[in-house]
Amino acid sequence: MYRSENTRYNGAMRKKRALLMTTVCICLLLGCEGAAPALEAAPAPTDAPTPAPTATPVEEKQAVIVAATPEPTAIPQASPTPTPTPTPVPTATPVPTPSPDPFAGQKKVSHRKDDRFFYVTLTDELKARITGMSYPAEGEPCRISYDDLRYVRILYIDFDGAEQEGELMVNRRVADDVIDIFYKLFQKQYPLASVKLVDDYGQPGDDGDSMRANNTSAFCYRQVTGTSHLSWHSFGAAIDINPLQNPYMNKGRVSPEEAREYLDRKDKRPHMIDHSDYAYKVFTAHGWKWGGDWNGDKDYQHFYKELSGVKR
Numbered sequence: 001m002y003r004s005e006n007t008r009y010n011g012a013m014r015k016k017r018a019l020l021m022t023t024v025c026i027c028l029l030l031g032c033e034g035a036a037p038a039l040e041a042a043p044a045p046t047d048a049p050t051p052a053p054t055a056t057p058v059e060e061k062q063a064v065i066v067a068a069t070p071e072p073t074a075i076p077q078a079s080p081t082p083t084p085t086p087t088p089v090p091t092a093t094p095v096p097t098p099s100p101d102p103f104a105g106q107k108k109v110s111h112r113k114d115d116r117f118f119y120v121t122l123t124d125e126l127k128a129r130i131t132g133m134s135y136p137a138e139g140e141p142c143r144i145s146y147d148d149l150r151y152v153r154i155l156y157i158d159f160d161g162a163e164q165e166g167e168l169m170v171n172r173r174v175a176d177d178v179i180d181i182f183y184k185l186f187q188k189q190y191p192l193a194s195v196k197l198v199d200d201y202g203q204p205g206d207d208g209d210s211m212r213a214n215n216t217s218a219f220c221y222r223q224v225t226g227t228s229h230l231s232w233h234s235f236g237a238a239i240d241i242n243p244l245q246n247p248y249m250n251k252g253r254v255s256p257e258e259a260r261e262y263l264d265r266k267d268k269r270p271h272m273i274d275h276s277d278y279a280y281k282v283f284t285a286h287g288w289k290w291g292g293d294w295n296g297d298k299d300y301q302h303f304y305k306e307l308s309g310v311k312r
Contacts (some may be wrong), residue, residue, distance in 0.1 A: 076097035165196025171236035211243035238304035245271040250297030
């Protein structure tokens, strides 16, 4: 009897505990505030807001905050293109300053087809150049004035076929003839050994050295060889062409002496003048005469023009 009651008692207690536990679980699931009297429920967490952290006080002097400048994004640099080495420019050769025209202020007449062939009245320099040489020195007798003479500039072809510049002194009355004659000789490529003033050879009143140098020349105030009268050269109205190949001859006398081998005119060689020669044709076409046509003595180098009113 006693066991049965005790057993019933224990069973009843177990049921109560189970009911209580069930109730507690239901309350927990449903958020009940109450707790079972037999078991203390854990206090529910308070859903209070988390307090904000207190900001660290900033001094007033640091109130202005400067924003950091962002670092620029680096742009990849292309490899530099090598600069080519500049080609050196040659230094220009300075052009010489043109010399003053030596004939400035003088009357100048040019050939109608080529102004490189011209003549001028004599400058003071030209007068000084010829005085005491081809022209008589001051105080010596002279039958021609400076005003009667003209300085002639020409071009010619030398014996080597090269173009050269030449000069002559002639009478003003034949100056137009002379520039045209030498222009035509030049166009024909007629060879002349040399064309200079006889003054360059330093023989006063004499053109002997000029002839020996085979120089073509004109004015020289002198007498005809072996006579007392003046040559046409004294008046600038005669021109000697290539004297070594075309000598003067008279009774065994030869001038220049070095031209003796050219006395046989039938043995025709280069630069020897005869009636078929181009120089002969050009001079005679302008009314000039040739010393090779003389009777007795012969002067094969010599072309001249007789000037009216001139007594030799």
